[in-house]
Amino acid sequence: MRNTIYLFILLLSACFNANGQENVSGYLHLENSENWEEKVNLSKVQLNGTANGYTYIPIASSSISKEGYFSFDQKWFDNKDQIYRIHVNPIKSISRRTGVAKNSKLFILSKKDSIYFEKGTSLFDSYTTNNKAHKEWQQLKKFESKFESLHDDFDTEKYLLRTKGYAKDSLQILLVKLISIKKLDDKKLLEKDIKENTAYYTSLLKELKSSEIDPALFLYLENKLSLVYKENTDEKYSISILLNGIACLIIIALVFLIFKRRRNSQNNNLVSLSKQENTIKELIISGKSNKEIANELFISINTVKTHISNIYSKLHISSRKELINK
Structure with a gap:
């Protein structure tokens, strides 16, 4: 009888673990743990045109065990790839101190994927994931890191050329392409590039709209394109007004010359x-x-x-x- 009860408990536990599969899990290395809240927060990320470039929508939190373990099961994640963020908040009394370790991590995940954080030397330092989009994002970060140390010698034209070339030739996942474009926006280069390559961005937006990507993620790009379209239309309208004005002046001048010539011709005839x-x-x-x-x-x-x-x-x-x- 007792063995039957144990077997029943094990079956229930197995069923529970199957239904509550952990998509995000792992350990945190917290130095001076008393300075940090004892929970990890999970948010969904949206791209936008603000200064920091992201909007965070809180969706869940997980308590941290004494060993530093935390987890989030699959009910918090979408069936398609989305950008998420996990972070640990410092206690208010130290929130303004300088030198606080990076306390957050952005990653791409779907319900069918997972990411596991190993206990490293700092928060969210070492991890493994099977999400293809996130792996491609990591490659993009490595590429972009080549430009991070340029500072005063930063060549915007070269950066635009190489970044867009990398996005077109090396990136295969639309969501990661969208993130790379957001980087251009953060550097105040996107509007310039849209004006010079409007057809490319129009085609990309069309592709995004026909994909499964959440429209909220590329709304900032759609707004930016609309702004550039409006500026181009206003510029063309101004040029049209100017050309029409010049044409009117030319017509008036021609009429005046014709009238003057006829008058001179009449005077010459009289003379x-x-x-x-x-x-x-x-x-x-x-x-x-x-x-x-x-x-x-x-x-x-x-x-x-x-x-x-x-x-x-x-x-x-x-x-x-x-x-x-x-």
């Missing part, structure tokens, strides 16, 4: 009339007939007609009425 032709022109305007003009100037009617024909030709008219109106 080109001979003295006799001007006299006949004035007599015509005063209402004289050809016969009256011939009698007054003591010339033949045919001569008057010849002069009138020359006047019409020079002034580009064909009748007395046009002459009077002109």
Whole structure:
């Protein structure tokens, strides 16, 4: 009977462990443990456009055993890859002291993966994981670390070129690509790169939207793209207004030149009339007939007609009425 009870207890324990599989577990190395809270906190991480680049959403906490052990089971994690953070808070009385050890760790995990922290020389120092996205993220960090010591000699163009080249050629997981882009945003380089490579980021955003990645993770990128689109549209509108204004000024100038040329042409035509032709022109305007003009100037009617024909030709008219109106 007693053996049966023990066997029943073991079966229950096995079932419990199967249902409560620990996705995150391990040990902490806490020097001066009295200075730290006795629990580990778990948060889901969202990327954003703020100064620190992350928003933390608390989801659970785990007590730390006397041996330093903690764990979180799979109920706290999503079926797809997400970014998470675990951290230990210092006690308030020492929270402002300098030199406090790094007390948090960011990692990528899904419900089907696990991460195990070994007891190292500092908090969350040594760990193993089977999550492919997190392993790729670690490779990205190693690549980015090459630029961390550049300081004043930091070449933004070279960094953009090499980082984007690495993201396109070496990174296979969309979530990690998104994290690499967030790094550009943290360095105030993302907007510049979007303006220079809008098609690339538009295509990437389309790919992100069709993936299983939580939209909250790439909302900052979508907002940044919208901002650049708006700036480009405003810039094109301003240029269009400027070009239209210049075109209007050119048209006005051309009209003025044409009017001036016609006026000069008319003046030239008037000047080109001979003295006799001007006299006949004035007599015509005063209402004289050809016969009256011939009698007054003591010339033949045919001569008057010849002069009138020359006047019409020079002034580009064909009748007395046009002459009077002109």
